[in-house]
Amino acid sequence: xxxxxxxxxxxxxxxxxxxxxxxxxxxxxxxxxxxxxxxxxxxxxxxxxxxxxxxxxxxxxxxxxxxxxxxxxxxxxxxxxxxxxxxxxxxxxxxxxxxxxxxxxxxxxxxxxxxxxxxxxxxxxxxxxxxxxxxxxxxxxxxxxxxxxxxxxxxxxxxxxxxxxxxxxxxxxxxxxxxxxxxxxxxxxxxxxxxxxxxxxxxxxxxxxxxxxxxxxxxxxxxxxxxxxxxxxxxxxxxxxxxxxxxxxxxxxxxxxxxxxxxxxxxxxxxxxxxxxxxxxxxxxxxxxxxxxxxxxxx
Amino acid sequence: xxxxxxxxxxxxxxxxxxxxxxxxxxxxxxxxxxxxxxxxxxxxxxxxxxxxxxxxxxxxxxxxxxxxxxxxxxxxxxxxxxxxxxxxxxxxxxxxxxxxxxxxxxxxxxxxxxxxxxxxxxxxxxxxxxxxxxxxxxxxxxxxxxxxxxxxxxxxxxxxxxxxxxxxxxxxxxxxxxxxxxxxxxxxxxxxxxxxxxxxxxxxxxxxxxxxxxxxxxxxxxxxxxxxxxxxxxxxxxxxxxxxxxxxxxxxxxxxxxxxxxxxxxxxxxxxxxxxxxxxxxxxxxxxxxxxxxxxx
Numbered sequence: 001x002x003x004x005x006x007x008x009x010x011x012x013x014x015x016x017x018x019x020x021x022x023x024x025x026x027x028x029x030x031x032x033x034x035x036x037x038x039x040x041x042x043x044x045x046x047x048x049x050x051x052x053x054x055x056x057x058x059x060x061x062x063x064x065x066x067x068x069x070x071x072x073x074x075x076x077x078x079x080x081x082x083x084x085x086x087x088x089x090x091x092x093x094x095x096x097x098x099x100x101x102x103x104x105x106x107x108x109x110x111x112x113x114x115x116x117x118x119x120x121x122x123x124x125x126x127x128x129x130x131x132x133x134x135x136x137x138x139x140x141x142x143x144x145x146x147x148x149x150x151x152x153x154x155x156x157x158x159x160x161x162x163x164x165x166x167x168x169x170x171x172x173x174x175x176x177x178x179x180x181x182x183x184x185x186x187x188x189x190x191x192x193x194x195x196x197x198x199x200x201x202x203x204x205x206x207x208x209x210x211x212x213x214x215x216x217x218x219x220x221x222x223x224x225x226x227x228x229x230x231x232x233x234x235x236x237x238x239x240x241x242x243x244x245x246x247x248x249x250x251x252x253x254x255x256x257x258x259x260x261x262x263x264x265x266x267x268x269x270x271x272x273x274x275x276x277x278x279x280x281x282x283x284x285x286x287x288x289x290x291x292x293x294x295x296x297x298x299x
Numbered sequence: 300x301x302x303x304x305x306x307x308x309x310x311x312x313x314x315x316x317x318x319x320x321x322x323x324x325x326x327x328x329x330x331x332x333x334x335x336x337x338x339x340x341x342x343x344x345x346x347x348x349x350x351x352x353x354x355x356x357x358x359x360x361x362x363x364x365x366x367x368x369x370x371x372x373x374x375x376x377x378x379x380x381x382x383x384x385x386x387x388x389x390x391x392x393x394x395x396x397x398x399x400x401x402x403x404x405x406x407x408x409x410x411x412x413x414x415x416x417x418x419x420x421x422x423x424x425x426x427x428x429x430x431x432x433x434x435x436x437x438x439x440x441x442x443x444x445x446x447x448x449x450x451x452x453x454x455x456x457x458x459x460x461x462x463x464x465x466x467x468x469x470x471x472x473x474x475x476x477x478x479x480x481x482x483x484x485x486x487x488x489x490x491x492x493x494x495x496x497x498x499x500x501x502x503x504x505x506x507x508x509x510x511x512x513x514x515x516x517x518x519x520x521x522x523x524x525x526x527x528x529x530x531x532x533x534x535x536x537x538x539x540x541x542x543x544x545x546x547x548x549x550x551x552x553x554x555x556x557x558x559x560x561x562x563x564x565x566x567x568x569x570x571x572x573x574x575x576x577x578x579x580x581x582x583x584x585x586x587x588x589x590x591x592x593x594x595x596x
Contacts, residue, residue: 070499071499072495072498072499107499108499108500109496109499111492111496113492115492115493115495115496117510117511117514118591118592119494119517119589119591119592120510120514121591128497128499128500128502128510129501129502129506133307152321154590154591155591156591156592156593170500174500198567281355
């Protein structure tokens with residue numbers, strides 16, 4: 001795996017909001033555990049500031065993909081490159097490679113379980129890994145997720161949804177360029193999920209980080225993401241752009257249609273979208289034409 | 300005249316009914332003063348009763364014991380009266396003997412705990428955190444653990460004689476294992492998800508250890524400490540009975556030779572008191588250190 005500070009080819013697209021997000025290029029990425037090949041030949045370009053959702057049946061390798069990007073696992077084959085956000089590269093005119101190597105892109109992951117430290121109060125959980133004396137910053141982010149009044153409680157006193165909000169605050173306090181979400185809402189009830197959707201969306205809109213969401217809930221993916229990627233048996237099966245205005249209404253017919261099409265494909269219905277076995281090279285050209293409207297077949 | 304008699308009779312019957320009401324109050328009407336008192340006092344009585352009731356039997360036994368001793372049913376050599384025990388304790392306190400023996404015994408116990416428990420903690424942290432240290436050391440420790448500490452007494456006397464060091468050694472050896480085992484398991488049972496989270500949030504190894512692994516293992520380490528404290532007093536009693544020039548054990552063994560059963564009883568009660576004190580201390584420590592835990596909050 002090589003981590004280049006910028007892509008070999010210049011990024012053809014700026015993020016829609018001129019954001020500080022991290023661009024990602026995965027080429028031929030694969031991961032095996034022993035003899036079991038979990039992921040293979042993943043080619044994927046993610047623009048800075050894009051919200052990408054990865055869906056698939058359980059065990060399809062979607063979480064592994066996220067963990068590869070999060071540097072928790074190392075790829076068995078292939079590589080991924082990161083394009084540093086303009087926030088970090090701007091100013092170092094002398095040369096990206098030299099200047100940017102000192103600066104590190106911030107990547108933060110949010111897990112399915114909150115993984116709060118039960119022996120630290122909420123505020124100290126949010127401040128985890130921050131330099132000392134940055135409690136105000138932590139408190140500020142905690143207020144953004146609406147839990148400022150619970151700062152001095154133990155995590156055990158919070159509900160599941162509140163814990164995930166604290167976990168979100170803990171991830172955001174580092175001002176990540178890339179936020180990785182590993183089924184963070186999987187264990188929450190339906191109402192709390194809807195609240196969390198709008199919270200995540202509003203924070204993403206205001207901060208402009210790149211977001212990569214792994215979920216088994218196609219509806220959630222369609223509501224939140226700019227682009228939904230379906231992983232089937234370790235490979236990319238579908239790549240669908242969702243070009244609907246935000247905030248999205250769940251009653252939107254177009255949303256429901258896209259959701260149904262993806263679900264049919266997941267469930268292997270005959271009328272589902274055409275199999276994605278055409279060619280991987282098509283991915284390259286799609287990178288350059290991400291402005292396509294509505295559904296977009298990437299592979 | 301007739302009329303006034305009638306009035307008088309009427310007044311009498313009124314008085315009668317009034318009296319009847321006082322002595323046999325009608326339950327359907329508002330409760331009388333006593334009933335109201337009983338109603339409001341009931342919960343208070345129940346709660347005080349619940350706190351006092353467990354003490355009833357010990358108190359009765361104590362009274363019976365005192366009574367039997369006074370009646371001469373129990374000889375002072377077998378079991379002196381509770382009052383005699385209190386008297387002996389007071390006498391020993393006044394002479395300063397009690398404090399000297401208690402402080403020597405407690406000093407021995409705590410020093411043994413510090414040495415044995417400290418080593419157990421360090422070694423448990425090492426084998427829990429470093430894989431090769433576990434491979435190298437753990438099976439040996441587990442083998443040695445099966446030797447009862449008291450079985451070592453003859454050997455310990457041969458090695459260290461009957462001085463302080465032999466007592467210290469026995470206590471250290473016996474408190475070592477509970478702390479070692481629980482520390483090891485505590486470290487191994489820290490939620491791997493939390494460690495993974497800490498790593499991906501950029502904590503250095505030391506920060507990870509201090510902020511996640513140690514606090515995660517703490518509840519288990521404290522369980523080990525509680526086991527060790529219990530064991531510490533047992534071993535201390537045995538070690539002090541072998542031979543000593545000071546300490547509660549010496550005091551009781553000495554009193555036995557002079558048939559001072561009251562002093563023997565004072566010694567036994569002191570051991571019980573110190574054991575209880577250690578238990579209260581470790582419980583308090585748990586309650587403070589694990590106050591984040593719903594089970595201790």
